[in-house]
Amino acid sequence: MVYKNILVGLDGSSQADNAFKVACGLANALSADLHPIWIVNRDRGMDSSFGVNEDFYRDQYHQVQDKLVSYVEDAKKAGLKVTGEALVGNIKLVLANEYPKEHGIDLIVLGNTGLNTVEKLVVGSHTSYVIRNSACDVLVVK
Numbered sequence: 101m102v103y104k105n106i107l108v109g110l111d112g113s114s115q116a117d118n119a120f121k122v123a124c125g126l127a128n129a130l131s132a133d134l135h136p137i138w139i140v141n142r143d144r145g146m147d148s149s150f151g152v153n154e155d156f157y158r159d160q161y162h163q164v165q166d167k168l169v170s171y172v173e174d175a176k177k178a179g180l181k182v183t184g185e186a187l188v189g190n191i192k193l194v195l196a197n198e199y200p201k202e203h204g205i206d207l208i209v210l211g212n213t214g215l216n217t218v219e220k221l222v223v224g225s226h227t228s229y230v231i232r233n234s235a236c237d238v239l240v241v242k
Contacts, residue, residue, distance in 0.1 A: 200235065211227070
């Protein structure tokens with residue numbers, strides 16, 4: 101199978117950085133479009149009983165957007181066609197279902213763990229969910 105649209109999930113971890121490098125290499129070798137995304141987690145459990153703090157999510161979104169710029173610039177310097185996006189939503193659902201369906205993603209590249217200390221002991225919960233629930237192929241990078 102030839103991949104045409106490669107999604108790579110970013111979160112600031114060294115594993116996500118490794119996944120980005122692998123995804124760039126694959127996109128280059130396959131002449132595929134690269135879609136680096138960074139998601140601000142907005143799971144229903146994250147909102148307090150006092151309501152939703154929209155300022156918190158807006159601030160997080162802008163921070164993530166600023167960080168994403170360097171990844172997009174690196175990919176463009178490598179000659180890749182890249183569409184980077186900062187998003188707010190449920191990380192698992194966005195990675196496994198929503199973004200891939202909306203953008204015709206046929207390969208998802210993720211780091212094996214994220215920034216969470218507990219997740220570093222095993223395959224990360226987000227990665228594990230995407231492996232089990234994605235409609236397309238998933239490549240996990242250490």
